[in-house]
């Protein structure tokens with residue numbers, strides 16, 4: 376006999392587990408299927424984000440930054456440690472502990488909300504029908520009024536540098552090294568490249584990043600990118616822009632990589648090579664031949680504004696539908712799709728989804744860059760204030776970077792904020808709220824911010840849009856027209 380649910384979700388990453396919990400909160404009987412296996416064949420909820428992405432990378436970024444600070448900065452605070460020793464096994468154990476606490480937390484949330492977790496793979500057979508195959512190979516047909524696909528994404532593999540799980544690894548492999556590679560190569564200087572490059576560089580690796588494009592992170596505000604590149608260079612990250620990798624040969628103890636740069640052939644030898652050139656929608660084995668779920672030309676599941684696929688009663692959210700491949704974007708869509716199924720009219724505002732890079736300095740932004748504003752022929756004003764004028768940043772011992780705000784010249788509405796510096800991952804959230812409420816720079820300028828906090832630099836930047844910062848001399852800058 377087949378089991379029946381109101382909703383079956385395929386995938387328990389940030390998009391899927393959130394959709395499942397919200398659907399259950401709204402009174403729908405819900406099952407959530409996931410086939411993820413951690414080392415030792417341990418089934419786990421949470422998808423890429425919790426098991427092999429956001430969470431383990433941030434755990435290692437934090438630990439490695441503390442190690443670096445203990446080595447290079449504590450003495451400036453008057454703290455003498457003597458020699459500092461790395462215990463990588465303990466660092467990895469801590470990371471794994473965080474992952475298992477949080478993935479276990481999703482299991483507990485499913486229980487508390489009445490979501491049925493099903494560990495194994497799910498396949499859409501038709502509208503209202505999913506084939507579930509448990510890790511033990513047992514098959515079961517599930518009937519569901521609605522199906523939500525949240526099968527996520529997987530790393531892009533390069534034909535010239537295929538993953539071997541040892542010398543040439545993807546981002547998950549790069550989070551699991553049990554020894555610090557002396558020479559680390561990274562193909563791709565995108566978000567994963569700089570975050571994981573930073574981790575291993577701080578722990579002692581010589582890191583070279585080979586980036587195909589001539590510009591560093593082209594979608595980012597140019598000043599933010601320049602400031603970050605300057606800091607990365609100082610930290611020893613060797614970022615080679617415009618480098619075309621032509622081959623990679625893995626031997627027993629090393630990998631030889633050949634690349635073209637400036638018309639010349641080069642070769643580099645590494646102990647490990649990370650390939651981080653983007654992620655692709657993951658739809659392997661997702662649909663039976665009979666299920667007419669259309670994909671777009673890049674392989675993403677095609678959906679309309681209500682997340683409906685081409686197959687009636689089948690919806691899709693998260694990385695697998697494209698757009699920004701970010702956990703919080705998927706979570707927003709997960710809530711929205713469940714509410715749509717309940718007859719509500721939610722909306723995800725894609726214009727105010729923040730992007731964050733958790734390096735040192737951090738980079739964070741929301742909304743339009745100056746280049747976007749120019750391209751859209753918007754007349755704008757810019758305010759920009761460095762953290763060097765912020766008391767809290769001085770006390771932290773980290774006053775790199777700045778906040779830059781772009782507001783419409785006519786209405787003063789904030790249309791973009793770009794930051795590089797300490798804890799900008801947290802500061803950007805104030806701007807997300809402000810922009811969601813269509814705040815003007817003057818609205819922010821009139822709000823009293825706590826002292827001494829890093830958020831005062833956001834406040835000063837709002838004042839700077841109107842050329843009246845208090846703690847920094849005004850600088851004239853105006854956009855088009």
Ligand code: FAD
Pocket residue numbers: 385386387388389390391408409410411421422423424425427428429430432495496497498525526527528546547567657659660661692693694695700701702703704705
């Ligand atoms: P996923 O998290 O990929 O989950 C999909 C799930 O579906 C998986 O568990 C998979 O096992 C399951 N699945 C797939 N097919 C089937 C099937 N047929 N049957 C059963 N189960 C199936 N984003 C951020 O916002 N912030 C960050 O700091 C950040 N850091 C990252 C660091 C790294 C190293 C990486 C790789 C990614 C990072 N991301 C980050 C991106 C983030 O992880 C993804 O955007 C997010 O996980 C997407 O969520 P999702 O639910 O769409 O898919």
Ligand code: NAD
Pocket residue numbers: 533562563564565566567568570585586587588592618619620651652653654699700701730731732733
């Ligand atoms: P990415 O798109 O950020 O960067 C990939 C980089 O590889 C690009 O700069 C691209 O030009 C380069 N590239 C592509 N092909 C190449 C080649 N053959 N040779 C050399 N360079 C090449 O992708 P990613 O870093 O792999 O990350 C994947 C996704 O994961 C991103 O979309 C991101 O949204 C998400 N992610 C987010 C965070 C975060 O939010 N902090 C952290 C990690 C990952």
